[in-house]
Amino acid sequence: MAKKLYIKTYGCQMNVYDTVRMTDVLVPLGYETIDHPEGADMVILNTCHIREKASEKVFSELGQLSRMKERRESKGEKMLIGVAGCVAQAEGEEILRRAKQVDLVFGPQTYHKLPEMVTQALGNTTGRGISNTDFPVESKFDFLPEESLPQGASAFLSVQEGCDKFCTFCVVPYTRGAEFSRPVKDIVEEAKRLVSNGTREITLLGQNVNGFHGEAPDGKSWKLGRLLRELAEVDGLDRLRYITSHPNDMDDELIRTHQELSALMPYLHLPIQSGSDRVLEMMNRKHTADDYRRIIDKLRDTCPEVALSSDFIIGFPGETDRDFADTIRLVTDINYAQAYSFKYSPRPGTPAAGIDAQVPEDIKSKRLAMLQELLNAQQMSFNQSMVGKTLSVLIERKGREEGQLGGRSPYMQSVFVQAPERLMGQIVDVKIESAKPNSLIGSVVTGDFDVLNAHTVDEAKTEMEARI
Numbered sequence: 306m307a308k309k310l311y312i313k314t315y316g317c318q319m320n321v322y323d324t325v326r327m328t329d330v331l332v333p334l335g336y337e338t339i340d341h342p343e344g345a346d347m348v349i350l351n352t353c354h355i356r357e358k359a360s361e362k363v364f365s366e367l368g369q370l371s372r373m374k375e376r377r378e379s380k381g382e383k384m385l386i387g388v389a390g391c392v393a394q395a396e397g398e399e400i401l402r403r404a405k406q407v408d409l410v411f412g413p414q415t416y417h418k419l420p421e422m423v424t425q426a427l428g429n430t431t432g433r434g435i436s437n438t439d440f441p442v443e444s445k446f447d448f449l450p451e452e453s454l455p456q457g458a459s460a461f462l463s464v465q466e467g468c469d470k471f472c473t474f475c476v477v478p479y480t481r482g483a484e485f486s487r488p489v490k491d492i493v494e495e496a497k498r499l500v501s502n503g504t505r506e507i508t509l510l511g512q513n514v515n516g517f518h519g520e521a522p523d524g525k526s527w528k529l530g531r532l533l534r535e536l537a538e539v540d541g542l543d544r545l546r547y548i549t550s551h552p553n554d555m556d557d558e559l560i561r562t563h564q565e566l567s568a569l570m571p572y573l574h575l576p577i578q579s580g581s582d583r584v585l586e587m588m589n590r591k592h593t594a595d596d597y598r599r600i601i602d603k604l605r606d607t608c609p610e611v612a613l614s615s616d617f618i619i620g621f622p623g624e625t626d627r628d629f630a631d632t633i634r635l636v637t638d639i640n641y642a643q644a645y646s647f648k649y650s651p652r653p654g655t656p657a658a659g660i661d662a663q664v665p666e667d668i669k670s671k672r673l674a675m676l677q678e679l680l681n682a683q684q685m686s687f688n689q690s691m692v693g694k695t696l697s698v699l700i701e702r703k704g705r706e707e708g709q710l711g712g713r714s715p716y717m718q719s720v721f722v723q724a725p726e727r728l729m730g731q732i733v734d735v736k737i738e739s740a741k742p743n744s745l746i747g748s749v750v751t752g753d754f755d756v757l758n759a760h761t762v763d764e765a766k767t768e769m770e771a772r773i
Contacts, residue, residue, distance in 0.1 A: 308346040311339050311347070347385040354390075355475075368404075405432075412439070414466075477512050488520045488521075489535060504542070505543045515547070573604065612687065619647065646673055695736045696747070706721075
């Protein structure tokens with residue numbers, strides 16, 4: 306009888322990828338996933354340490370799971386609780402001290418050792434959970450099995466981990482370690498396996514993905530632009546994306562790739578965090594606002610249709626009204642398709658947490674509201690500019706309404722259509738009829754024939770060709 310596994314995933318796309326790979330690692334032990342913790346033989350919280358009160362949320366969740374475990378054990382049933390990810394890496398000992406029912410604590414670089422940790426935990430009689438938050442010399446990717454389940458029409462593929470930038474607000478260098486890039490051969494092989502299982506679009510992941518410098522088959526080091534070109538040759542892989550990038554690693558080769566590679570979608574998430582040079586220096590970003598503007602100008606000159614996204618931290622220690630005005634000015638100048646803004650919150654152990662000049666919460670909230678209003682207006686304007694256009698959309702999920710399917714435009718917008726489920730996993734042309742703040746609504750079109758009466762897009766195209 307299969308053992309039941311539930312993994313709750315917090316945070317970034319990298320954690321989503323890690324959760325999938327943890328599942329793959331545990332398949333040989335007889336685990337299969339379920340979508341709720343009730344009845345699970347093992348529950349893992351795959352945690353994120355980026356946002357405010359991340360650890361408090363984890364401890365709150367652990368309190369509920371501990372009570373569930375006690376009820377299960379009173380019936381003679383075994384249940385393991387594990388904590389993975391960046392909170393585990395940063396606060397592993399504190400987790401074991403405060404949450405006595407936790408059996409496993411392990412960081413992002415050690416989940417390939419999960420089978421042996423689980424075996425050890427099942428036989429553990431010490432009364433204290435097992436912890437592994439090392440940064441091993443070997444790469445976890447060398448020990449991961451092949452993917453056990455199809456990932457769907459769109460999938461994540463981790464190509465780079467860690468960061469050497471040491472921004473003063475960020476915990477990533479301490480929780481994910483130094484930058485590491487996977488060998489090109491391994492990445493291409495994983496991409497081919499994903500495509501063979503139905504994936505049409507792959508998003509390359511990395512904490513600093515455009516800093517990729519993986520070893521190529523010829524022994525040389527390839528940058529991200531060259532890797533993207535290699536992946537575009539994979540038969541059946543129609544779309545490529547990558548996230549998240551640092552402005553300092555946005556080189557000319559990568560910018561040209563946006564122009565020359567049709568499989569690379571015209572969307573780029575390039576965080577700047579602040580429009581103030583003074584704040585950028587305090588953040589240790591190692592570039593100025595005008596450096597960023599020049600990169601954007603070069604991108605738009607090379608690939609005019611590229612849609613831009615960014616991240617902004619509001620209320621960084623010492624941020625003044627003038628600094629915030631510089632951020633508003635930059636956002637106005639760039640005119641983003643979408644962007645994300647957050648109030649600064651101190652991350653324990655980071656240099657910025659020790660700065661005395663913390664901005665009061667009410668000022669942070671006021672500034673955040675002003676910035677978000679501008680960003681929302683820009684996003685709505687960008688979405689409205691799509692009305693009347695026909696966009697190529699990868700259908701990948703059901704919508705909330707009856708008979709509705711959803712997917713992504715080349716510009717990363719959510720697009721919803723009324724269409725039969727047989728179009729799931731297909732790339733279809735959609736005429737956009739209306740725009741909402743966070744999505745587009747349209748109808749499937751394919752020229753002078755009705756794709757809705759065909760079994761697949763490919764069959765519909767065959768039908769059209771037969772008519773000609």
